[in-house]
Amino acid sequence: MANITASDVKELREMTGCGMMDCKRALVEADGNRDEAVKILREKGLAKAAKKAGRIAAEGIVKAKVNGTNGVIVEINCETDFCAKSDKFLELVETITDTILANDVADVEALKNCTIAGGAQTVSEYMTEKIATIGENMNIRRFTKMNGTLVPYMHDGGRLGTLVKLDTDKPEDATVLACGKNVALQITALNAQYVSQADIPADVIANEKEVQLGLVKTENAQSAKPKPENVLEKIVEGRLRKYYEEVCLLDQKYFKDDTMTIAKYVESEAKAAGASIKVDSFVRYERGEGIEKKQDDFASEVAAMAKG
Numbered sequence: 001m002a003n004i005t006a007s008d009v010k011e012l013r014e015m016t017g018c019g020m021m022d023c024k025r026a027l028v029e030a031d032g033n034r035d036e037a038v039k040i041l042r043e044k045g046l047a048k049a050a051k052k053a054g055r056i057a058a059e060g061i062v063k064a065k066v067n068g069t070n071g072v073i074v075e076i077n078c079e080t081d082f083c084a085k086s087d088k089f090l091e092l093v094e095t096i097t098d099t100i101l102a103n104d105v106a107d108v109e110a111l112k113n114c115t116i117a118g119g120a121q122t123v124s125e126y127m128t129e130k131i132a133t134i135g136e137n138m139n140i141r142r143f144t145k146m147n148g149t150l151v152p153y154m155h156d157g158g159r160l161g162t163l164v165k166l167d168t169d170k171p172e173d174a175t176v177l178a179c180g181k182n183v184a185l186q187i188t189a190l191n192a193q194y195v196s197q198a199d200i201p202a203d204v205i206a207n208e209k210e211v212q213l214g215l216v217k218t219e220n221a222q223s224a225k226p227k228p229e230n231v232l233e234k235i236v237e238g239r240l241r242k243y244y245e246e247v248c249l250l251d252q253k254y255f256k257d258d259t260m261t262i263a264k265y266v267e268s269e270a271k272a273a274g275a276s277i278k279v280d281s282f283v284r285y286e287r288g289e290g291i292e293k294k295q296d297d298f299a300s301e302v303a304a305m306a307k308g
Contacts, residue, residue: 002033039207060287077288077291078136092130102117165279166180169276182254186255195281196250212239212240262279
């Protein structure tokens with residue numbers, strides 16, 4: 001049997017919003033496996049979905065930029081919001097973004113050896129100098145390069161950013177690009193995970209179906225009028241359709257007109273432009289997602305609260 005610590009319980013509580021004892025029981029049942037514990041809580045109807053583990057502490061900017069048929073979305077972090085809004089940091093972000101666009105690099109480690117755009121230093125040397133000058137630790141966390149008909153979008157001062165790739169026969173058409181911009185807005189606002197149902201891995205669908213079936217069976221067992229098995233299967237199918245509407249871009253309701261899906265919106269814009277338009281792929285970054293603050297021991301936190 002796994003040793004379940006107070007920190008484990010706290011982490012699961014923050015992920016799911018469930019009570020401490022429910023989290024502890026789920027962890028015990030899952031033999032300490034956090035992902036399995038989340039699944040158990042969802043099947044029991046105690047957690048609708050897993051939240052991100054830990055609170056986001058990182059500041060900085062997500063930048064999306066396109067130059068012709070080349071594009072990049074990059075996240076660069078710093079320690080404070082004050083730094084993130086400063087001219088020096090914004091200049092650094094622009095320089096790094098242009099450097100990525102100008103070089104054939106696939107990851108941050110390779111980028112560090114590149115010469116910065118408009119300068120003679122390597123990216124590594126440039127970052128070291130700027131950290132000393134600005135007085136904060138800064139980090140090029142990640143980037144994704146794309147090629148083709150690309151549409152960038154940034155929101156809330158670089159807190160969120162999206163880069164969309166379209167497959168179209170009219171890459172410079174104003175209607176096509178406006179469609180791409182609205183699709184990027186949709187992704188940024190509603191956080192689609194996949195373009196279509198066909199893009200969802202089979203194991204993800206199987207897991208979601210298992211979770212929903214467990215949840216439906218739990219609800220049915222507690223019902224005064226239990227439903228037969230074939231009805232439960234139809235309920236699960238309905239919930240899976242709802243799941244697709246949440247995570248698949250083309251199945252989502254268009255944010256400017258909820259009488260149509262994004263698939264229908266793109267189809268209507270293609271007709272208006274006399275063009276073919278297909279959403280090929282996209283990348284969405286949220287500043288600091290997945291970066292956690294240092295957390296105190298949960299038992300110590302409770303003890304401190306008790307002391308007032």
